[in-house]
Amino acid sequence: MAPAQSASVPAASVPAASVPPAPAEGRTVLDARDISRALTRISHEILERNKGLDNLVLLGIPTRGVHLARRISERIAKVEGAEVPLGTLDITMYRDDLRRHPTRNPQHTLMPPGGVDGKVVVLVDDVLFSGRTVRAALDAMNDLGRPATVRLAVLVDRGHRELPIRADHVGKNLPSARTERVMVRLEESDGYDEVRIAPMTGAVNGPATGPLTGPATGASA
Amino acid sequence: MNKHLLSVDDLAVGDVEALFDTAAEMHDVQHRSVKKLPALRGRTVVNLFFEDSTRTRSSFEIAGKWLSADVINVSAKGSSVSKGESLRDTVLTVAAMGVDGLVIRHGASGAAQQVSQWTDAVVINAGDGMHEHPTQALLDAYTIQRRLGTLEDKHVVIVGDLTHSRVFRSNVLLLAKLGARVTVVAPPTLMPAGVTAWSKDAGFETTYDLDEVLPHADAVMMLRVQRERMSGGFFPSAREYTVGYGLTRDRLGVLKPGAPICHPGPMNRGLEIAADAADAAQSAVLDQVSAGVAIRMSVLYHLLAGEGSAS
Numbered sequence: 463m464a465p466a467q468s469a470s471v472p473a474a475s476v477p478a479a480s481v482p483p484a485p486a487e488g489r490t491v492l493d494a495r496d497i498s499r500a501l502t503r504i505s506h507e508i509l510e511r512n513k514g515l516d517n518l519v520l521l522g523i524p525t526r527g528v529h530l531a532r533r534i535s536e537r538i539a540k541v542e543g544a545e546v547p548l549g550t551l552d553i554t555m556y557r558d559d560l561r562r563h564p565t566r567n568p569q570h571t572l573m574p575p576g577g578v579d580g581k582v583v584v585l586v587d588d589v590l591f592s593g594r595t596v597r598a599a600l601d602a603m604n605d606l607g608r609p610a611t612v613r614l615a616v617l618v619d620r621g622h623r624e625l626p627i628r629a630d631h632v633g634k635n636l637p638s639a640r641t642e643r644v645m646v647r648l649e650e651s652d653g654y655d656e657v658r659i660a661p662m663t664g665a666v667n668g669p670a671t672g673p674l675t676g677p678a679t680g681a682s683a
Numbered sequence: 684m685n686k687h688l689l690s691v692d693d694l695a696v697g698d699v700e701a702l703f704d705t706a707a708e709m710h711d712v713q714h715r716s717v718k719k720l721p722a723l724r725g726r727t728v729v730n731l732f733f734e735d736s737t738r739t740r741s742s743f744e745i746a747g748k749w750l751s752a753d754v755i756n757v758s759a760k761g762s763s764v765s766k767g768e769s770l771r772d773t774v775l776t777v778a779a780m781g782v783d784g785l786v787i788r789h790g791a792s793g794a795a796q797q798v799s800q801w802t803d804a805v806v807i808n809a810g811d812g813m814h815e816h817p818t819q820a821l822l823d824a825y826t827i828q829r830r831l832g833t834l835e836d837k838h839v840v841i842v843g844d845l846t847h848s849r850v851f852r853s854n855v856l857l858l859a860k861l862g863a864r865v866t867v868v869a870p871p872t873l874m875p876a877g878v879t880a881w882s883k884d885a886g887f888e889t890t891y892d893l894d895e896v897l898p899h900a901d902a903v904m905m906l907r908v909q910r911e912r913m914s915g916g917f918f919p920s921a922r923e924y925t926v927g928y929g930l931t932r933d934r935l936g937v938l939k940p941g942a943p944i945c946h947p948g949p950m951n952r953g954l955e956i957a958a959d960a961a962d963a964a965q966s967a968v969l970d971q972v973s974a975g976v977a978i979r980m981s982v983l984y985h986l987l988a989g990e991g992s993a994s
Contacts, residue, residue, distance in 0.1 A: 552708070555721060555984075562990055564989045565985050568708045568984075570708060
């Protein structure tokens with residue numbers, strides 16, 4: 463096995479390695495202030511739609527949906543003067559592509575105080591793309607309780623849905639090519655707030671980042 | 684992570700951390716009303732048990748079922764093994780049915796390793812003779828870590844029938860890997876041959892004197908006296924064993940308060956562990972059982988859910 467492999471590997475990897483990934487490629491779609499404004503608007507929309515805080519629950523989808531849900535809850539608390547129950551919903555075990563990737567570590571699922579039964583649940587995620595993450599989230603919710611209503615809030619809707627799913631609250635509609643990558647960076651996990659779009663390049667998606675981190679978060683959402 | 688889990692040596696420290704993190708999430712699932720995750724839907728796991736077992740087999744079964752795998756139990760009693768079928772033929776027969784995971788317990792040391800060479804299925808060692816029992820070591824370390832917060836520089840004392848114990852072998856390897864200080868205690872007759880050389884390599888200490896080390900233990904693990912593996916007289920009487928090496932009520936008094944007491948089970952109450960110790964507030968015996976399900980869910984998930992696992 464060794465000789466055959468070693469002969470083919472260098473040939474395949476040379477072209478990829480010769481394209482160095484630029485650190486800040488692509489263009490910024492939302493900067494920190496845009497993200498802040500979008501989240502403030504989403505918070506107001508959620509309250510308006512629900513006519514207040516009654517039965518409202520926010521569930522963030524790890525990793526970045528959790529940060530966004532927390533920020534929305536802080537804004538709602540400022541407006542209404544009361545806390546909205548906040549939880550996290552991990553969907554790793556419910557993905558339909560588990561077998562196509564190396565094993566992913568499940569993240570934490572934290573039920574909000576009072577659970578989700580009979581509640582108006584707002585799912586929060588960073589990027590809406592194929593809709594498969596949201597489908598998995600709906601399945602995961604099924605095992606945790608029976609909400610009265612489920613709504614979806616996302617920071618970016620980039621189109622290319624593969625399932626009949628839409629968002630109720632959208633920070634920004636971002637027309638994109640299927641081959642482009644949308645990267646959401648948030649203070650809590652990345653040190654700064656930014657949404658960036660960049661053309662897909664082989665080198666960036668190489669072994670250094672892998673399907674578990676970086677671009678895949680946005681691309682697979 | 685390696686394809687199979689045959690020995691604790693198959694695991695890097697990062698693998699153990701990933702298994703523990705996943706196990707912690709699986710622990711939460713045990714407290715949900717719907718105890719079911721779809722991660723292994725459509726996968727088949729066979730529990731192939733050539734030795735008796737209650738907790739290991741049932742916890743592997745529950746773990747597989749909670750992950751939505753189809754789990755089948757095959758035990759030597761009541762199968763073709765009792766008609767004289769060889770291990771190889773049994774394994775090939777089961778594997779030919781399209782099995783993804785094979786959990787095997789066998790009386791021969793190295794059986795799991797051997798089986799892994801006969802099949803494409805993922806093989807998980809659930810105890811092979813006097814060699815290893817990696818998932819037991821994982822759940823023990825996980826239980827102690829949850830109780831103490833960390834294993835780093837903690838002093839774990841393992842007491843009992845070391846010669847016949849696969850739990851002891853897997854545990855010293857894993858605890859040392861995770862940074863714990865391990866002392867093993869046994870009467871001279873139950874101290875394995877060559878342990879002195881091995882203890883230097885693996886970095887643990889040995890002693891015959893339980894009372895000397897017990898007050899300094901951050902956690903104590905009592906091993907079962909395995910009468911079924913003993914052909915000769917290893918100690919004069921059960922009473923004498925208890926006096927020298929049992930966790931009696933008096934010894935419970937010198938133990939640090941809060942130091943978890945572990946026992947892989949099944950317990951010989953009154954022999955290696957007194958009822959007072961087994962039922963004490965600091966006893967972690969039942970925690971170990973529930974951790975057993977969480978750890979086995981984690982192991983099955985990591986070995987069977989992702990790409991590259993057997994089809």
